[in-house]
Amino acid sequence: MKPIRELIGTGFLIFCALASLILIVINLIHLSLLHEQTDRIQSQILLTQLEIYKAENPLSDKPIPSAKAESRSMIVTAYCPCQKCCGKWADGMTSTGTNAYSVGVAVDPKVIPLGTRMYIPDYGFCIADDTGSAIKGDKIDVRFNTHSEALQWGRQRKTVSIFRE
Numbered sequence: 001m002k003p004i005r006e007l008i009g010t011g012f013l014i015f016c017a018l019a020s021l022i023l024i025v026i027n028l029i030h031l032s033l034l035h036e037q038t039d040r041i042q043s044q045i046l047l048t049q050l051e052i053y054k055a056e057n058p059l060s061d062k063p064i065p066s067a068k069a070e071s072r073s074m075i076v077t078a079y080c081p082c083q084k085c086c087g088k089w090a091d092g093m094t095s096t097g098t099n100a101y102s103v104g105v106a107v108d109p110k111v112i113p114l115g116t117r118m119y120i121p122d123y124g125f126c127i128a129d130d131t132g133s134a135i136k137g138d139k140i141d142v143r144f145n146t147h148s149e150a151l152q153w154g155r156q157r158k159t160v161s162i163f164r165e
């Protein structure tokens with residue numbers, strides 16, 4: 001027969017193991033709930049920012065989309081209205097006729113219809129108002145006023161939000 005002290009020791013060890021297992025499970029549940037909450041708050045913030053953007057934007061007379069923003073991982077390059085970026089199309093206007101010296105994004109209209117409102121992390125809210133021969137599929141091109149800003153942006157993969165109306 002084992003000494004009493006050893007038995008108590010084993011019991012205590014099993015108790016500790018069970019207790020930490022329960023704690024881990026509780027923590028995991030808590031984390032997943034927190035994650036869900038963060039997601040919900042984040043999408044709420046996005047929609048609020050979109051409302052503010054639309055209020056400040058002259059093109060913002062469309063109803064606010066009730067649908068949730070669609071998130072999509074895309075390759076985001078940058079350009080400016082200069083000749084180096086636009087070649088013969090460097091006339092200060094986008095392909096939809098808006099002022100090219102403004103915030104906006106060039107898209108593949110087959111993927112994102114022109115006029116779609118978007119949110120691009122580190123760039124902000126903008127409207128898909130331009131196209132480009134190299135902008136196909138999951139590639140988009142954000143517009144800056146100066147060439148150096150466009151160069152500085154480079155090429156980045158971002159999870160963009162597309163507000164389909």
Ligand SMILES: [Zn+2]
Nearest residue numbers: 080082085147
């Ligand atoms: Zn340029």
